[in-house]
Amino acid sequence: MEINADFSKRVAMHADQIPWIESPTAGVSRRMLDRIGDEVARATTIVRYAPDSRFPAHVHGGGEEFVVLDGVFQDEHGDFPAGSYVRNPPTSRHTPGSAEGCTIMVKLWQFDPADRTHVVIDTNRIGSVADAARPGVAVTPLFRDAREDVRLERWDAGAAVDLAWQGGAELFVLDGGFTQEGERFRRHSWLRLPGDGKTVADVGPEGAVVWIKTGHLRFVAAPGA
Numbered sequence: 001m002e003i004n005a006d007f008s009k010r011v012a013m014h015a016d017q018i019p020w021i022e023s024p025t026a027g028v029s030r031r032m033l034d035r036i037g038d039e040v041a042r043a044t045t046i047v048r049y050a051p052d053s054r055f056p057a058h059v060h061g062g063g064e065e066f067v068v069l070d071g072v073f074q075d076e077h078g079d080f081p082a083g084s085y086v087r088n089p090p091t092s093r094h095t096p097g098s099a100e101g102c103t104i105m106v107k108l109w110q111f112d113p114a115d116r117t118h119v120v121i122d123t124n125r126i127g128s129v130a131d132a133a134r135p136g137v138a139v140t141p142l143f144r145d146a147r148e149d150v151r152l153e154r155w156d157a158g159a160a161v162d163l164a165w166q167g168g169a170e171l172f173v174l175d176g177g178f179t180q181e182g183e184r185f186r187r188h189s190w191l192r193l194p195g196d197g198k199t200v201a202d203v204g205p206e207g208a209v210v211w212i213k214t215g216h217l218r219f220v221a222a223p224g225a
Contacts, residue, residue, distance in 0.1 A: 001041065004034040007168065007220050008194050010181075015046055015188035027053025033190050040223050042109040044170070046188065049073070049104075054097025062223055063111025064088040065150075067211055069174070069188065071102025080120070085142050085150075085211075087111075087119035105172055105188075109223045110216065112147055119143055128154055134162055136203070148216035157207040160200055168217025169193040176208035192217075 004011045013033050020029040024039065027050035035043040042062070049071070066073075068084040075094040080086060082102075088094065090111055121142055128138035136159030140152040148167075155161050155178065163169070170192050177186040178201040185191060185201075193199070194217060201208075 011192040049098040051101040057095040062109030066104045066106035069103040083124040085121045155203045155208040164198045165214040166196045167215040172211040174209040176206045177204045
């Protein structure tokens with residue numbers, strides 16, 4: 001299966017326009033944003049767990065990175081409320097589920113195979129730092145290495161936010177919204193930008209909270225490649 005698999009192109013997806021597709025596990029459904037592969041796939045996906053649903057125990061051969069969008073995600077390592085950011089590196093193992101139900105945005109098979117860094121951050125408990133070079137922007141760093149930079153950015157209402165990137169960028173709207181190239185992005189919209197570039201995001205009257213990753217699209221491969 002291939003969905004938005006040409007990483008040389010700009011792609012915009014809006015969750016409220018994407019149907020939920022049932023997974024092989026009862027009670028777990030998905031909105032697919034990009035994908036190379038079938039059940040084992042390099043993928044970016046919005047995943048919804050119904051109450052008391054659970055995936056079987058499994059090992060992440062290519063790593064897993066996710067943000068909890070609502071509810072409480074759970075595994076044998078703990079409970080992760082909305083606002084949690086988690087990186088489970090290659091070779092990590094867990095049994096994910098949710099007693100009350102939850103929704104996450106998850107990325108699979110996108111790690112450096114040698115990466116063993118486990119990250120858990122509750123973004124509700126940490127602050128952000130104003131970006132002196134970009135008025136109206138405050139940044140919460142989440143992860144950074146030689147391959148990628150991951151962060152939350154909080155954008156003030158009405159701001160014109162300058163964005164610049166090398167090696168590709170992805171933006172996922174956690175709250176609020178903005179306009180880019182005449183297209184309106186709202187809660188749970190996703191934007192993928194290829195290569196190196198610059199753009200401006202015009203923030204709406206409610207402001208915006210945006211998960212951003214840059215640099216990583218230099219390293220695109222299907223599982224096992």
